[in-house]
Amino acid sequence: MRKRNSGLLLALPALAGFLVFYFVPFLITGWYSVSFGIGKREFVGMANFQDLFENEMFLLAVKNTLRYMIVTVPVTLFGAIVLSILLQNTVRGVRFFQLSFLYPMILPIASVVLGVQFLWGESGIWNKVMELLGGEAKDWLNSSAAFWVLCILYCWRFTGYYVLIYFARLQMIPKEYYEYAMLFGAGKFQSFRHITWPMLIPTFLFTIVLSVMNAFKCYREAFLLGGNYPDDSIYLLQHFMNNNFQNLNYQKISAAAVSIVAALLLAAGVVYVLYLIMRRGKKYG
Incomplete structure (x- = not known):
């Protein structure tokens, strides 16, 4: 009983x-999402959500x-x-690659x-190359190509971070597992399928x-590339939330926040149910 009480005291802060900073504000946000008015608010039910899902910019952002x-x-x-599997099989220069994978995370986003x-950019290297080859210059960051530029930027920044996570997990797999599999004629693909992947x-x-x-934190990159109102291809939920916050449209922001949380909880519940079904199938299969 004393250990249980001490654990509760440690977790109390x-x-x-x-x-204070998450649950209570979310309850307030929930009330804002079903009410309308300044000061004294009036309950309006699902009207804010109906307006939200009829908003073209919100649907575009989603x-x-x-x-x-x-x-x-x-x-x-x-x-x-x-990359982590290739790094595991690399004999020399492992430390150099480990450090280099973190550089994109260290660099300031600006x-x-x-x-x-x-x-x-409009006067960037790529347009200079296009002009030399006889093509036409294009404002890539203010066209549909901005979406793929943003995707490349995300992959470049975060791939190395996940490589280090996977590499650390691979290093924890005992080498004896692979040696034992090789004794029974298992190839690299079979070892990956039956040893590496289940462990990962x-x-x-x-x-x-x-x-x-x-991915939800990519607003900084999108904002610096296109501002508050970028090309339609990179107009994200964060743009919608930020622009409506500047317009003091709190009920629309609240309805969007509650909708996003509900969607994430639903997705997490579906994944958890599928996990339980797979686990039960392995147990009785």
Whole structure:
């Protein structure tokens, strides 16, 4: 009983911080999402949500954000797995590669965006090359190509970070497992399928969460590339939230925030149910 009480006391500051800075504000946001008015608010039910889902800019922001995550998350994670396996088989220069993978995370985002503008800006290197080859210069950052520039920027920044996570997990797999598999004639693909991948699954699930979180943090890059109102291809949820906050449209922001949290909780619940089904199938299969 004493250990249980001491554990609760140790966790109390974190719990208090969560209640004060996250849970209570979210309850206030929930009330704002179903009410309208300044000062004395009036309950309006789902009217704010109806207006939200009829808003073209919100639908555009949702579409672009989902598209961005569908492209960047799988490419980054699977690329990181391949690079971490190659790094594990590298005999020399491992320390150099480990440090170099962190450089994109260390560089200030403003300087990175300046480099992007130097490459793909209206007067950037890529347009100079196009003109030399007889092509026409294009404002890449104010066209649909800006979406792919933003995807490249995300993959470049975060792939190395996930490589180090996977590499650390690979180093924890006992070498005896692979030696034992080789004695029974298992090749590299079979070893990966039956040893490496099952060991990586918990880490892979963890990096999926990290990758989705980092994808939601891409507003800085998109803002520095295109401002508050960039090309439609990179108009993301953060743009929608920030622009409506500047317009003091709190009910629309609140409805959007509650909708996003509900969607994330639903997705997490579906993934958890599928995990339980797979786990039960392995247990009784």
